[in-house]
Amino acid sequence: MKPFISLENITFSYPDAARPALDGVTLDIYPGSFVAVLGANGSGKSTLAKHLNAILLPTSGRVLVDGMDTASPENLIPIRRRVGMVFQNPDNQIVANVVEDDVAFAPENLGVEPAEIRRRVDDALNAVGMSAFAMHAPHLLSGGQKQRIAIAGVLAMRPQVLVLDEPTAMLDPRGRREVMDTVEALCREQGITVVLITHHMEEAARADRVVVMAKGKPVMDGAPRTIFPRAGELRALQLDVPGATELVRGLNAAGMTLPADILTPAECAAAISEALQC
Amino acid sequence: MLKDITLGQYFPGDTVVHRLDPRTKLILTVVYIVALFTANTWLGYALVLAALLSVAALGRIPPKAMLRGMKPLVFIIVFTGILNLFFTAADDVIFQWRFIKITGTGLRNAVSMILRVLLLVSGTFLLTYTTSPLAITDGMERLLTPLKRLRVPVYELSLMMSIALRFIPTLIEETDRIMSAQKARGADMETGSLIQRAKALLPLLIPLFVSAFRRADELATAMECRCYNGGEGRTRMKTLHMERRDLIAFLLGAALLAGVIALRRLGI
Numbered sequence: 001m002k003p004f005i006s007l008e009n010i011t012f013s014y015p016d017a018a019r020p021a022l023d024g025v026t027l028d029i030y031p032g033s034f035v036a037v038l039g040a041n042g043s044g045k046s047t048l049a050k051h052l053n054a055i056l057l058p059t060s061g062r063v064l065v066d067g068m069d070t071a072s073p074e075n076l077i078p079i080r081r082r083v084g085m086v087f088q089n090p091d092n093q094i095v096a097n098v099v100e101d102d103v104a105f106a107p108e109n110l111g112v113e114p115a116e117i118r119r120r121v122d123d124a125l126n127a128v129g130m131s132a133f134a135m136h137a138p139h140l141l142s143g144g145q146k147q148r149i150a151i152a153g154v155l156a157m158r159p160q161v162l163v164l165d166e167p168t169a170m171l172d173p174r175g176r177r178e179v180m181d182t183v184e185a186l187c188r189e190q191g192i193t194v195v196l197i198t199h200h201m202e203e204a205a206r207a208d209r210v211v212v213m214a215k216g217k218p219v220m221d222g223a224p225r226t227i228f229p230r231a232g233e234l235r236a237l238q239l240d241v242p243g244a245t246e247l248v249r250g251l252n253a254a255g256m257t258l259p260a261d262i263l264t265p266a267e268c269a270a271a272i273s274e275a276l277q278c
Numbered sequence: 279m280l281k282d283i284t285l286g287q288y289f290p291g292d293t294v295v296h297r298l299d300p301r302t303k304l305i306l307t308v309v310y311i312v313a314l315f316t317a318n319t320w321l322g323y324a325l326v327l328a329a330l331l332s333v334a335a336l337g338r339i340p341p342k343a344m345l346r347g348m349k350p351l352v353f354i355i356v357f358t359g360i361l362n363l364f365f366t367a368a369d370d371v372i373f374q375w376r377f378i379k380i381t382g383t384g385l386r387n388a389v390s391m392i393l394r395v396l397l398l399v400s401g402t403f404l405l406t407y408t409t410s411p412l413a414i415t416d417g418m419e420r421l422l423t424p425l426k427r428l429r430v431p432v433y434e435l436s437l438m439m440s441i442a443l444r445f446i447p448t449l450i451e452e453t454d455r456i457m458s459a460q461k462a463r464g465a466d467m468e469t470g471s472l473i474q475r476a477k478a479l480l481p482l483l484i485p486l487f488v489s490a491f492r493r494a495d496e497l498a499t500a501m502e503c504r505c506y507n508g509g510e511g512r513t514r515m516k517t518l519h520m521e522r523r524d525l526i527a528f529l530l531g532a533a534l535l536a537g538v539i540a541l542r543r544l545g546i
Contacts, residue, residue, distance in 0.1 A: 055499060077505050085503040092496035097412050097444045104515040106504035117515040139447040153504060 003028035004161060004193055005052055005083070010061035011216075012047055021047040022058070023216035031160065034187045034194045036204035036224075039213035040238040048213065049165045049197045053083035066160070081110060083161040084154030088169045090146035091139075099141075099149055100125065100134040106157045117156075124152040127190065128182050144175025148182055155186070161193040162186060168200065180206065201228070201242040205263040212237065225261035244268035288410045294523060295337035295408045300417030302524040307405045309531040313538045314397050322541040323393050329534050330401055337408045347403045348396065355392055362388035415439045420518060426509075433509025441497070449490065456485050 005028070012022040021044045029035055029052075039045040050056040051063050054070035066082055068075040087093055096102035100121050107117045125131045128148040138146055147167055154162065164183060168176040184206055187194040196207065204210050210227045212220035214237045220227055228234070228245045240246070248262045248271070258271045290296075295303075314326050334344060348355075366384030373380040406414070419436035426432050457467065460481050467478045 053503060055503065077507065080503060080505050085500075087496060087500055089493075089496060091448050092493045093500040095441060095444065095497070095501060097440065101515070105501075105506075108512055108514055109505040109507065111511045111513050114513060114515055114517055117513065121515065137447075138444075139451075150500075157505065 001030050004031045004066060005029040006064045007048075007051065007058075008062050008064070010051060010058035010063060012051065012056060012059050014047075019216070020059070021216055022051070024061075025216070025218060027211065027218060027221075029161070029193060029195060031193050032187070032191050033209060034184070034196070034207045035209045035211060036196045036198055036207035037211045037213060038198065038201075038204050038239060040199075043213040043237075044216040045197050045213045046165055047216075049085070049163050049195065052161070052163050052195060053080050053085050055085070077110075081157050082159055083163060084157055084159035086147070086150050086154055086162065086164045086167050088166045090143060090150050090170070093150040093153070094138045094146065097137055099130065099136050099138055102138060102149060103152045103156050106153060110157065120156045120158065121152075124155040127155055127186060128152045142175060143171045144178040147171060147175065147179050151179070151182060151186075155192075159192070161195065163195045163197075165197045166199070167196075168198070168203065176200075176203075199239075201240050201245075205242045205245075212239065224263055228263060229260040289337075289339060289343065289407050290410075291338055291408065293337050293408070295333060295404075297523065298408075298527055299518050299520055299524050300409050300413040301421055301518065302520070302527050303405055303409055304414070304417050304421060306527060306531045307402060309535055310401045311398060313535045314394060314401065316535070316542055317538045318390075319541050319546055321546055322538050323390070323397070325534065325537050325541065326397055327393075329530075330397060330404070333404055334400075337404065339404065339407050343407065344400055344403065348399065351395065351399055355395055358391045358395060359388045362391050411443050412440060415443070416518070431509070433512065437509075445490075445493070448493075449486070452489060453482065453486055456482055 007025050007027045010022055010025050011020050013020040023044075025044075025048060027048075037045045037048060047056065051058060051070070052065070054063075054065075054076055057063075057071055063070040065075075065079045068079055070076075070079055094102050095105050103121045103124050104117050107120050112120070121134075122131070125134055128151050130145065130148050130152060133141065133145065133149075138149060141149065151162070151164075151167075162183070167183070168179050171179065180203055183194055183196065186192045194207075196203065198204055205224045205228065207224060210220070210222065210224050211218050212227065212234070219237070220230070220233070228241045229249075231241045231245070231249055234241055241249070242263055244262050244265050244267065245260075247268055248258045248260060251272070252258055252260065256272075256275055258275055262268050262271055310326070310329070313329075317323050317326055334341075363380060363384050364378065366381055366387050368381040368383035370382040371379055372382050372385070409417075415436050418439075419432055422430070422432045461467070465478060465481055467475065467482070469475075470478070
C-alpha cells in the first residue's frame with residue numbers, strides 16, 4: 001500500500017536549541033491506520049506532529065503528504081485541508097461564540113458553498129456526537145465536549161488524516177474517554193487515518209501501531225502487542241506500560257504463565273480466569 | 279463576583295424587533311439619531327419619543343431596564359441641564375437673583391438638551407438590548423463591505439471583534455483562577471489605599487497577560503491549521519436575508535424622518 005504521509009530522513013532544530021528536536025526521522029503513515037506516537041517530554045513527538053501539516057518545515061529531509069512536498073508554499077492549503085490537527089487546549093482552538101459557527105470556520109476559509117458548509121457542519125457535529133449542542137456557547141461546555149467541537153471543526157474540512165497532539169492532556173477521565181471513543185470511531189467507521197500523540201499508555205493500546213520516540217528519533221515501531229511486553233526498554237525511556245500489561249508481568253514473575261501481550265483489563269481478566277480454571 | 283459581568287446588555291428574545299436583520303437595526307438606529315437631531319419642536323420630540331416607546335414595547339424591553347441604563351448618565355444630564363439653564367445669553371429673563379439669571383430661552387434649551395441626551399442614549403440601548411454583540415459585529419461587517427475596495431480590512435476587523443467577544447468569558451474565568459491562586463499565597467487585593475490596591479493588581483495582571491499571549495499564539499496556529507488565510511475568497515455559512523419585516527421597518531423609519539422634517543419646516 002502507498003503511504004499517505006511519508007517523512008524522509010527529516011531533522012529539525014528550534015532556534016538556539018542545543019540539540020535537534022528531530023534527528024533523522026523516517027516514517028510512513030498508511031491510509032486508514034490508527035498510529036499512536038509515544039515518548040517522554042522532549043522526545044520530539046509534538047514537533048513531529050507539527051511537521052505533518054506544514055506548521056513546521058524540516059531543516060533537512062522532506063515530508064510528502066499525498067505526494068505533495070510540505071516545503072512548497074503553494075501546497076500549504078491543499079495539505080492542511082487533507083491533514084487536520086487538534087491541539088491540547090480546547091479553549092485555544094475555538095474561534096466563534098456559537099458551536100456551529102465555529103465548526104463552519106474551516107469550510108468558510110476554503111470558500112465552500114453555503115449549502116455545502118451547512119451539510120458538512122451537520123455531518124461533523126453528528127460524527128462527534130455533539131449535534132444537540134449546535135447552538136450552544138462553547139465556554140459553557142465541558143472540556144471533553146469542547147475538544148469534540150475542536151475535532152468537528154477539523155472534520156468539516158473533510159480531511160483524510162486527523163493528527164491529535166495530546167488531545168486528552170487537559171481533560172478529566174470522563175472527557176478523556178469521550179474523546180478517545182470519538183477518535184477511534186472516526187478511524188474504524190469513517191476510515192480516517194489517525195495520528196495520536198499521547199503519553200497515556202491506555203490510549204496508545206487502542207491503536208494499530210505504536211511509534212515510540214526518544215531524543216528526536218523513532219526507537220520502537222510496531223503493533224501494541226509487540227511493543228508493550230517490552231516493559232524494560234519502555235521504562236528505560238521513562239515510559240510506563242498499560243496497567244493490565246503491568247499486572248500480567250507481575251503475575252508471571254510470581255510464577256503464573258499468562259500470555260505477555262495483554263493490553264486491556266478485559267483481556268487480562270479473561271486470561272487470569274482461564275489460568276485459574278486449569 | 280467577576281461572573282456577574284454581562285457583556286453588552288443583550289436581552290435574549292424572539293420578538294419582531296429581535297428578529298430584524300442586524301443591518302436594518304443598525305441603519306434604523308442612524309435614521310433615528312438623524313431624526314432626533316432634526317427635531318426642534320416639542321411635537322417633533324414627542325414623535326421621536328413615541329417611536330422609541332413603541333419599539334421598546336414591541337421588543338418587550340422592561341421599562342426598568344431602560345431606566346437602569348440611564349443611571350451612569352445622571353451626571354452628564356445634570357451638567358448639561360445646568361450649563362444650558364444658567365449660561366444661555368438671552369433677553370427674556372424670567373427669574374433673577376443677584377448674578378443668577380434664568381432666561382426663557384435657557385430653560386427651553388436645557389429641557390431640549392436633556393431630552394436629546396435621554397432619547398439618544400435610550401435609542402442606542404434599544405439596539406444593544408435587542409441585538410446580540412455577535413449579530414451587531416456581523417451586521418457591521420456586511421454594511422462596511424464596500425470599504426474593502428479602499429483596502430479597509432473589514433473582515434479581519436470583524437473577526438478580531440468576534441474573537442475578542444469569544445475570549446471574554448475564558449479570560450474572566452482565568453482571572454478568577456489567578457486571583458484565587460494569589461489570595462491563597464496571601465495577596466491582599468481588597469484593602470489599603472487606592473495606590474496599594476492598584477499595586478496589588480500587578481500579580482494578577484502579569485500572569486493574565488502572559489497567558490493571553492500564549493492563547494493568542496496557540497489560537498493563531500489552530501486557525502492556520504483550519505486553512506485561515508485572510509478574508510480573501512471566504513464564504514459564509516449563514517447569509518443574512520432581508521425579509522418583509524425589514525422593508526416595513528425601513529418604511530416606518532422613513533415615515534419618522536419625514537414626519538420630523540415636516541414638523542421642523544412647519545415650525546410646530
